[in-house]
Amino acid sequence: MMSGQAFLDRIKNEFGDKITGANLAAIDPWVEVAPEGLVEVCKYLRDQPDLRFNMLNCISGVDYFEPDPKKAAKLDWQPHLEVVYHLSSLPTKISLVLKVILPRWKGDRPGDLPEVPSVSGVWSTADWHEREVFDLVGVRFSGHPDLRRILCPEDWVGYPLRKDYEMPLEYHGIRGR
Amino acid sequence: MTTQLDDPRIIEFDVRTDEMLVNMGPQHPSTHGVLRLVLRTDGEVVSEVTPHIGYLHRCAEKIGENLTPRQWIPYTDRMDYLAGMNMNLGWALTVEKLLGFELPEKARHLRVLIVELNRIASHLVGMGAYGLDLGTFSPFLYAFREREKILDLFEEVCGARLTYSYITVGGATADLPPGWLQKCESFIDQLEPVIDEYHALLTSNAIFVRRTANIGVLSPEMAIDYGCTGPVLRGSGVDRDLRRDGEQRYTEMYDGYAFEVIVQKDGHYPKDHKYPKVPASTVLGDCWHRFYVRMLEVMQSMDLVRQAIDRYSMATGPFGEPVKLNEKLPKGEAYMETEAPRGQMGFYIVSTGSAIPWRARARSSSFCNLSVTHELCRGCLIADVPAIVGSLDIVMGEIDR
Incomplete structure (x- = not known):
């Protein structure tokens, strides 16, 4: 088994500046990947005979934004x-x-979703997980075969797990709050 | 005007039926809750299945961002409501991983005992409901009769019968009541012969075998690709069980326990001479094998409960000490998966240093298991759709969260 540092050196060697950072001291050490290199890195991790990361467990979106200016x-x-x-x-x-760091809005234009290439071609698990992240956090996965909302209704407005999300007052005559 | 036999209009009219979209659910009884399937059918043959989920979405993850981890425990109960204890354990371990909390020995055995007992209850419902899906009502009643006794035991432990919130961050909310272990032991003694009756009722039943053998065959490669876990993955012959292969924080709970992962190796399941033979018409990865793995896991869990009773009664020290309700979380993040009855249940917690997590995420096993339905149902008959969906043993509460 190779150490975390040896693994990091190896993929940095392989992908250069597509690897934008890492934290090996964390409880679950992570590697940061640039969006444009993601699919390539994932295919490499899945197919290398000594790595064989053949299962994608989970994709989560996390919004780092504090609405309170103070x-x-x-x-x-x-x-x-x-x-x-x-x-x-x-x-x-x-x-x-693996982590991909994105701006909250593409080009800082509110409403324009940030984009990541879809890894559903690498692991099929990603299909539904990416739909969920799109639905709740608001990230567009380019190249996804069927990117539509999965948990919220199709005509839902907004991305509920964003920190500045506001619950609608009314939805089809149902009182929201 | 004369018509000839090879007139294309006649051939089309005679042989082909129109494609039809059939809507199944969300209130269909055999979709296990509020699952809606849209079937594209040609006569009796299903060419495409599109699952629509979200009818039971209760914003658990958003709520988790506004409560402390111990306050969120009751919400984890309501994810897989048939295995509340296992959900509690998953979240408790994740938070303990973030806190770096070390659990006393007695608490570990208590958790194994409770969690395996809940696994039996959950698989019994899985078995009974599967019989219901295939059109036989009585196994359901028998399964609920036994499950009821487990619920009685749980009621004595924590006061609740479905949403327990018993296992919590730092141990459990209370110790086992006096005399409970004897009751539990006599229940297991009494359950053992009953399981053989279930095998006679379903596992080796000719009609049951015909409905499930060679139906919905899931190859190991596809199972891994879609992130299927638990009995669905092991039913395809993949040797993986987090109780043995998981993270150290989880596997150390089972240190010293004797158990074999239920998976077919060289044509045999562990200790399968005691149980009905695998019918020749089945194929590894079909509905029958998924069901069989679950049935054998009931026996495995009974064995684990027995071992846990011994170890728990010999262990000294506290049963664990729940952390404060508003315990401050260290800055950082932790992800942890445990082997719940339906597969690998993962929780992810991100903290920025306050008592309330910045993000609480649940990775549901049924969610991934269900996502493979469209592959399994392609080309099957309409009557096989409930058989396939039922064999995945999904719980909608966990899928929609």
Whole structure:
């Protein structure tokens, strides 16, 4: 089994600046990948004979945004979105975390969803998981075969797991709050 | 005007039927809750299935961003409501991983005992409801008769029969009441012969075998590709059980317990000489094998409960100490998966340093298991759709969260 540092050196060597960062000291160490290199990196992780990350466990979207300006001034991070991929390998029983850091809105135009290439061609699990992240967090997965809402109704407005989301007052005559 | 036999209009009229869209659910009884399937059919043959989910979406993840981890425990109960204890455990372990909390020995055995007992209850419902899907009513009643006794045991432990919130961050909310272990042991003694009756009723029943053998065959490659876990994955012959292969924080709970992963190896299941033979008409990965894995897991869990009773009664020290309701969380994030009855249940917690998590995420096993339906149902008969969906043993509460 290779150490975290050796693994990081190896994929940095392979993909260069597509690997934008890493945190090996975290409880679940993670590697940050640039969106444009994501599919390539995922295929590599899945197909290398000694890595074989053949199972995608989970895709989660996390919105880093503090609506309260007083609290936001004290934070040590800028507003952004993260898409987190938890992978594991059945043969080696090792798990890995990938992160893609995105702006909250594409080009800072509110309403324009940030884009990540879809990995549903690498693992089919991603199909529904990406639909869920699109539905609740508001990330567009380019190249996804059928990107539509999955948990909320099709005509729902907004992305509920965004931190600045406001519950609608009314939906088809049903009182919201 | 004369018509000839090879007139294309006649051939079309005679042989082909029109494609039709059939809507199944969300109130259909054999869709296990509020699942809606849209079937594209040509006569009796299904060419395409599109599942529509979300009817039971209760915004659990959004609520999790506004409560402390211990306050969110009751919401995890309501995900897989047939295995509330297992859900509690998954979330409790995730938060403990973030806190770096070390559990006392007695608490570990208590958790194994409770969680395996809940697995039996959950698989019994899975078995009974599957019989119901295939048109036989009585196994359901028998399964609920036994499950009822487990619920009585749980009621004595925590006061609740369905949504327990018993296992919590730092251990459990209370110790087992006096005399409970004896009751539990006598229940297991009494359950063992009953399981053989269930095998006679369903597993080796000729009609049951004809309805499930070689139906909805899931190849191991496809199962892994779609992230299927639990009995669905093991029914396809993939040797993976997180109780053995999971993270150390989880597997150390089962340290010293003797159990074999229920998966077919060289044509045999572990200790299968005691149970009905695998019928020749079945194929590894079909509905029958998924059902059989579940039935064998009931026996496995009974064995684990027995071992846990011994170890728990010998262990000394506290049964765990629940953390404060508003315990401050360290900055960081943790992801953890456990082996719930329906597969790998994952929780992800992100904390920015306050008592309330920044993000609480649940990765549901049924969600991934259901996503493979359209592959399994392609080309099957309409009557096989409930057989296939039922064999996945989904719980909508967990899928929609």
